[in-house]
Amino acid sequence: MNAHAVRDGYNFAYLDEQTKRMIRRALLKAVAIPGYQVPFGGREMPMPYGWGTGGMQVTAAVIGADDVLKVIDQGADDTTNAVSIRAFFRDLTGVATTERTADASLIQTRHRIPEQPLQAGQILIYQVPIPDPLRFIEPSEVETRKMHALEDYGVMHVKLYEDIARHGHIATTYAYPVLVNGRYVMDPSPIPKFDNPKMHHSPALQLFGAGREKRIYAVPPFTDVQSLDFEDHPFEIQRWEQSCAICGSNQSFLDEVITDDKGGKMFICSDTDYCRSRSHAVDQAVDQAAKENAA
Amino acid sequence: MYVAVKGGEKAIENAHQRLAERRRGDRAQPELSVVQIEQQMPFAVARVMTEGSICDPTLAALAIKQAGGDLVEAIFLLRAYRTTLSRFCSSLPLDTTAMQVNRRISAIYKDLPGGQRLGPTFDYSHRLLDFSLMAAADDSWAQGPAPVGADEARAEAADPETLSRVLQILEREDLIVTEQDDGAAPADITRDPPSFPCNRSARLQSLVRGDEGFLLALGYSTQRGYGRNHPFAGEIRVGEVEVLIAPEELGFAVSIGDIEVTECELVNGFTHGADEDARFTRGYGLTFGYAERKAMSMALVDRALQADDYDEERSSPAQQEEFVLAHCDNVEAAGFVSHLKLPHYVDFQSELELLRKLRTAGAPQEIPA
Numbered sequence: 001m002n003a004h005a006v007r008d009g010y011n012f013a014y015l016d017e018q019t020k021r022m023i024r025r026a027l028l029k030a031v032a033i034p035g036y037q038v039p040f041g042g043r044e045m046p047m048p049y050g051w052g053t054g055g056m057q058v059t060a061a062v063i064g065a066d067d068v069l070k071v072i073d074q075g076a077d078d079t080t081n082a083v084s085i086r087a088f089f090r091d092l093t094g095v096a097t098t099e100r101t102a103d104a105s106l107i108q109t110r111h112r113i114p115e116q117p118l119q120a121g122q123i124l125i126y127q128v129p130i131p132d133p134l135r136f137i138e139p140s141e142v143e144t145r146k147m148h149a150l151e152d153y154g155v156m157h158v159k160l161y162e163d164i165a166r167h168g169h170i171a172t173t174y175a176y177p178v179l180v181n182g183r184y185v186m187d188p189s190p191i192p193k194f195d196n197p198k199m200h201h202s203p204a205l206q207l208f209g210a211g212r213e214k215r216i217y218a219v220p221p222f223t224d225v226q227s228l229d230f231e232d233h234p235f236e237i238q239r240w241e242q243s244c245a246i247c248g249s250n251q252s253f254l255d256e257v258i259t260d261d262k263g264g265k266m267f268i269c270s271d272t273d274y275c276r277s278r279s280h281a282v283d284q285a286v287d288q289a290a291k292e293n294a295a
Numbered sequence: 296m297y298v299a300v301k302g303g304e305k306a307i308e309n310a311h312q313r314l315a316e317r318r319r320g321d322r323a324q325p326e327l328s329v330v331q332i333e334q335q336m337p338f339a340v341a342r343v344m345t346e347g348s349i350c351d352p353t354l355a356a357l358a359i360k361q362a363g364g365d366l367v368e369a370i371f372l373l374r375a376y377r378t379t380l381s382r383f384c385s386s387l388p389l390d391t392t393a394m395q396v397n398r399r400i401s402a403i404y405k406d407l408p409g410g411q412r413l414g415p416t417f418d419y420s421h422r423l424l425d426f427s428l429m430a431a432a433d434d435s436w437a438q439g440p441a442p443v444g445a446d447e448a449r450a451e452a453a454d455p456e457t458l459s460r461v462l463q464i465l466e467r468e469d470l471i472v473t474e475q476d477d478g479a480a481p482a483d484i485t486r487d488p489p490s491f492p493c494n495r496s497a498r499l500q501s502l503v504r505g506d507e508g509f510l511l512a513l514g515y516s517t518q519r520g521y522g523r524n525h526p527f528a529g530e531i532r533v534g535e536v537e538v539l540i541a542p543e544e545l546g547f548a549v550s551i552g553d554i555e556v557t558e559c560e561l562v563n564g565f566t567h568g569a570d571e572d573a574r575f576t577r578g579y580g581l582t583f584g585y586a587e588r589k590a591m592s593m594a595l596v597d598r599a600l601q602a603d604d605y606d607e608e609r610s611s612p613a614q615q616e617e618f619v620l621a622h623c624d625n626v627e628a629a630g631f632v633s634h635l636k637l638p639h640y641v642d643f644q645s646e647l648e649l650l651r652k653l654r655t656a657g658a659p660q661e662i663p664a
Binding site: 171 | 304486489617649656
């Protein structure tokens with residue numbers, strides 16, 4: 001696949017080669033110590049902090065002319081920020097882009113893991129706002145680095161216990177903390193906890209970039225990723241009574257869409273590619289059945 | 296099917312178009328030129344250069360024009376451009392003592408060598424709207440009579456001087472702690488991620504790029520008792536300094552031009568050193584261009600952040616290094632605040648689902664004692 005021309009006056013994928021090398025070194029370290037937050041010399045990007053600059057720097061560091069890029073936000077390829085980031089990389093790398101999960105070699109994501117299981121050789125790049133899972137318990141970086149170094153994660157379990165005591169449930173529904181490779185407690189980024197089990201032993205490489213906080217971390221393929229829980233309160237994922245109004249799936253994460261101002265609503269898949277490929281398959285099956293009936 | 300907030304390339308394109316129209320305003324009016332902004336909005340230009348970290352008035356003016364006067368947006372534009380520039384040399388330290396001074400004041404001595412030089416300042420103007428500025432500009436400015444006293448002012452401006460430093464007077468008497476260059480290579484916060492506690496050079500760099508409003512408020516808080524450090528405006532000077540580089544292959548320093556900077560040195564409450572003698576302490580502020588408010592705010596916060604050096608209790612926000620430095624950058628802050636506008640419906644759906652589950656389960660349980 002030939003790369004198209006890169007915008008005049010800019011290097012391939014925006015960052016200069018020295019910066020990319022610096023990011024790749026941080027990535028190698030991150031892969032070597034799964035779940036450990038590696039500080040890196042994060043650069044300003046032409047998008048605002050908080051809009052995916054960390055994920056974009058990681059993508060820029062690993063993308064090559066032969067890659068096929070997919071960008072999603074909230075599971076969808078057509079949300080404005082996903083459109084904008086995809087356009088940016090098309091403009092500055094000329095690589096092919098796709099909306100099909102199976103066809104992508106790189107997937108940059110915000111807040112979701114695709115429903116379709118990832119394959120070996122694919123790289124999933126997460127945009128991360130606050131990389132430290134301990135940050136909302138202890139605001140000081142000096143303290144939390146010590147806590148990670150000493151594996152001092154008691155406060156995290158205390159927090160989860162307090163949830164159960166107060167609400168009867170663990171009241172964390174997204175950015176649900178995980179233990180990686182039995183060592184580091186890691187923030188999976190604000191994906192719904194529904195997606196947490198997909199991280200465990202995934203054949204794909206998972207990279208995490210936090211631009212404003214200047215941290216990179218990673219989960220190499222086939223790594224243990226356990227969501228924190230208690231024996232008597234095991235980790236559970238969200239379930240819906242409804243099925244997707246478009247493709248009928250009862251296995252996917254559903255978004256609630258308000259259809260009028262009288263309380264009308266419907267549920268649809270948050271993963272647009274998954275939904276489209278399923279409804280396409282349903283259409284084909286219906287057509288096939290109709291043909292067979294006619295015959 | 297109705298799906299709100301998902302928008303494609305078309306919607307983004309239209310939004311860019313509408314923003315361009317809004318920036319341009321009524322097309323019956325002549326368009327602002329970059330050189331007009333550079334020449335006639337020097338304070339905006341100075342702020343954007345300082346917090347945008349490039350000393351280039353023309354680029355700063357372009358950023359202000361492109362941002363429609365939104366200075367934080369202009370700072371962001373300049374920073375995003377800055378990251379694409381290659382770095383080929385570090386300058387030698389600026390020698391601000393050799394500054395060609397256009398303004399120099401000290402609040403600690405009534406008169407001093409070189410005197411007080413007000414230069415251009417808002418300080419003593421009555422803040423009355425000058426309706427004469429509303430009159431349509433015409434071409435007569437070129438020929439019109441200069442304002443009264445302008446000749447003298449111009450003569451003064453044409454004759455900038457090199458003045459000795461006010462704080463040296465105190466240093467000579469050993470009444471103030473001295474700033475010492477330990478010869479270490481300065482930090483580079485644009486290349487190395489912050490780690491706390493950080494050294495003074497990383498701290499000062501963060502403060503130079505820090506948001507003026509945030510640092511102003513923090514500096515102000517120290518004056519109101521939240522980490523008091525008894526400041527005096529030892530010296531504020533504004534003027535041109537020479538930038539020198541010493542390329543390795545050349546072996547000697549060459550001048551690459553002059554830049555305008557504002558420097559503020561505060562004299563602060565005293566401390567007892569190892570030798571038990573009491574000495575004043577100090578805070579330092581520096582900006583590109585003429586940006587006095589920022590330089591003073593920076594110096595107040597710089598002093599507040601030296602609490603550990605003088606065994607002072609860190610009891611107030613302005614003294615908390617990690618809090619101040621992690622939150623003073625307005626490009627970072629504005630980005631993260633504005634990201635709330637991005638869709639969060641997956642996370643929200645998760646919360647909604649939990650809330651409904653909690654409601655179904657009945658009243659919250661009591662926390663067991």
